[in-house]
Amino acid sequence: MSTIPITINAAGDSISSSVTNSDFAYFTSVTQDLAGDNTRTEWCARPHIVNPAADPVFNGNFNMIEDSDSTQVVNWNTFQQINLVPAFRVTYGTLTIEPGQVLRAHLDMNVLAATNASVTSTLATNDDVYQFRFYYRDAVSGVVAPIGPTASYSLTNQWNISSPTPGFTRTPTFRIRQRCNLSLCFINTTGANLVIDYIEARVRIANLAVLTSITIGEGDFTVLKGNH
Secondary structure, rough: OEEEEEEEEOOOOOHHHHHHHHHHHHHHHHHHHHEEEEOOOOOHHHOOOOOOOOOOOOEEEEEEEEEEEEEEEEEOOOOEEEEEEOEEEEEEEEEEOOOOEEEEEEEEEEEEEEEOOOOOOOOOOOOOOOEEEEEEEEOOOEEEEEEEEEEEEEOOOEEEEEOOOEEEEEEEEEEOEEEEEEEEEEEEEEEOOOOEEEEEEEEEOOOOOOOOEEEEEEEEEEEEEEEO
């Protein structure tokens, strides 16, 4: 529970009416800031805590970019920025992630179409893959680097097998209109601040000889900083 100091009297002590009245007066002035369920099991709720905008206790710098109208044709095999007008980049200039603080990001994207050049039964592990990843720019060094994991998705779903004479025929089916997701939970475990200029979402195709393009759209990109 939240702590309200009171005067403790041991057995045999004399009790002062003025001190007792002062304690009860303090209860009256302070308890109006407490929620009615303050004594229950999960007593710590947002109404119990002042969260000033200048120095938020829990989180701050929440940003969201979303698009449901534009599309983008992806036909490259190096990570490049997702741009559905607007571009999926959140620019801070100088966002400080202190030791122990957390940077959270989430990308949700729809793959609307795909074009393949060669999908055969000898397909290698990553040949039909497209990928999403977050990148950030260090505001101090100016270095742009990936942050967090890479989300990989496959174009092919399964092989439909039929057995006409004289042998088997194998044809692939494709994952189209697939919702793709990527989440980041970066905890600054170093002893120094990480100062971020911007963070953005990027996409690439692993092997253009197999998967020549995908069309993406209907996406959203959210980022927030969680404090201590």
